[in-house]
Amino acid sequence: MALRSWVNSANNAQTDFPLENLPYGVFEGEGGPRIVVAIGDRILDLHGCADDGLLADAGEEVEEACRAARLNALMALGADAWHALRGRLTALLHAERASKVERQHAQAKLIPMKNARMLLPVEIGDYTDFYASIHHATRVGKLFRPDSPLLPNYKYLPIGYHGRSSSIVLSGTEIHRPAGQTKSANGEITYGPSQALDFELEVGLFIGPGNAQGTTIGIDAAEEHIFGLCLVNDWSARDLQAWEYQPLGPFLAKSFATSISPWVVPLEALAPYRLSTDQRAAGDPELMTYLRSRTSHPQAFDVTLEARLSSRAMRASGMEPMRICHGNLRHLYWTLAQLVTHHASNGCNLRPGDLLATGTVSGPEDGSEGCLLEKRHRNEPVCLPNGEMRAFLEDGDEVVLTAYAHRDGMPRIGFGACAGRIGGAADAE
């Protein structure tokens, strides 16, 4: 079934990056940042391919966008251009479809992934974080508002808020434990390092062409504005959050750092993993017209999501990280298209490269909670394999998020990893 590439490692059933994936990223080349796609255990330098004429069939605009330092220009070109480039790259890396000369030239543009220093793939203008998992909203809501975990607006519109762009960092960047004001159980207010540092397992989508200010994006055009997906860890200081968040929402509890994965998986690569899974239950309000899709193709994606935790002590004794979350993107109450359409429904302009994250993706089952806060509904901390206990993250802990789409007989479309290790508290200047 699977397409065969002449890059042998891409044909390994375990790789995140078969020929059917071709996620985009940016690495640090000798002369500066360069756009690449991942293929097996290699990365293909698209700037070099464009200079060598290998992308000519995709058009001059595409070639020019592949020579940029970030993916924004390519994102701005729109779905037809993405499809053309993807088609061209698929042919170029295909075992039978690439000519001998093409293959020789492309071979010269391959770099071992392990030697490549990856960079933030996109210049992110605005970052928005949603709250699209009803399971997450319900479990967290119970902690803050036991009587009304889910607020009355939840099933009418995708709740979201503006996040902080400046502190988005690439997977692998150390995370400084934030300081801030907290209110203790006895009512004392103090400023100091957070004692309730958490991760949030999320998926992000990058905006393609976007819309002009004062215009909207119809629900059935929304996916044309989604370039691709990445992993997002929206690190959260729960103690800061509890004290600061009313009435204007999360602020410093989130803005110290957000990690993203280096790879942007094209939406087109996930098309075989679409599925229909209406999360709306009997008795839920009717979907508002502007959020109601008229297309027949399924709007959810069957993507497995996992989070793994390792402590410093575990790593020192050679232990494997422990899987602490196992969920799926299909459990979102709101579709990706609905997030885009709702965001632009007031005339807010979305720009190429803007990042919209889903919010913590949690499922209905035990074990599918996408953050540590949610696990508190079980009233017991996480027990690591060496006996250490975790209510929240401690210094030296590393969280690694991964994701993949997979079904029997079909290739594995992996997202790579989004990793972050907790360092010390922020230093005063």
Added chain:
Amino acid sequence: MALRSWVNSANNAQTDFPLENLPYGVFEGEGGPRIVVAIGDRILDLHGCADDGLLADAGEEVEEACRAARLNALMALGADAWHALRGRLTALLHAERASKVERQHAQAKLIPMKNARMLLPVEIGDYTDFYASIHHATRVGKLFRPDSPLLPNYKYLPIGYHGRSSSIVLSGTEIHRPAGQTKSANGEITYGPSQALDFELEVGLFIGPGNAQGTTIGIDAAEEHIFGLCLVNDWSARDLQAWEYQPLGPFLAKSFATSISPWVVPLEALAPYRLSTDQRAAGDPELMTYLRSRTSHPQAFDVTLEARLSSRAMRASGMEPMRICHGNLRHLYWTLAQLVTHHASNGCNLRPGDLLATGTVSGPEDGSEGCLLEKRHRNEPVCLPNGEMRAFLEDGDEVVLTAYAHRDGMPRIGFGACAGRIGGAADAE
């Protein structure tokens, strides 16, 4: 007392832009955006001045920054560089201190302000909006939460939230009335044009050098990170806001548009208008150490703020706009320095050109309410001079914000204007 410029219009007591002001902006030159300062009814092209060697005394870095298309590079240079440039410009435009040759050359770089098309002066990476006026927070809080208008955290930390950068527009840009979900008094949820469009009279500060992620900014270093101030109108759809804002804060109610003035008034120009005005009342909690300044110089600024409204009918009949708000920046509960320090207190990196706005600046008196929502505590709509009534803004209404610092015998440091007119609803794509 006042400095005399050889630009005569700068010596007019009514001008916003005497020699003591010299606010920075960017205008559309023939070859692209160019940095300028305002002086009387003229603008001085700093790119041209740098090319002509007129800014050599301020140093090469400053000259280079003055040739940029936006103010970010100049902002990044820091307070010493700003002081050097300001000193150089003051000498260049001074009636006695400029040499004849300098004056001739500078004269050639002057452009009538009325002929200049101004542009957004800064590439704004992140925009944060605070809630720093206790009078605003109290009046608005009463409408949403009559029992507890001021939440328990208000006097401990500056409440703020992340805003939307993409939809920040320059004064003069038409504002599209946003559409969105609202809940009517009888509980019906509908999607349509906002029926409760409001303005918010705010002041913004632009970040200078800023801080690296994971570091903080000490309170007594905070003002070194403030390049200057502008006017901000944080347009708000109150009906969208009431329905969407829990639990994560304002989102689409704000993100459709935010207007800023074209001029950035250097903090140094406002130094003579500093004043001590501790808004903390007896019984308020002690200020947290990290927010407590040890400097002796006053931390508040005596800046008069005004908002004027004109309807389409008023303008058609030649009527002057009606002043609907008259306040002062001194009434903020939190100082500008505290906003900066708190924002970075968790290690969040602030970048050159980031915009921090105060939130609606309201005073204690009737007439000092900085938005229409607040006027509802009086239970009567605003009556315009032609008899029209306004609970909220109607199509064709224009709101003009202005600000100035002034005292007897001292020059008037004006902010120019931040204007916006309400157009129709957003069009579907």
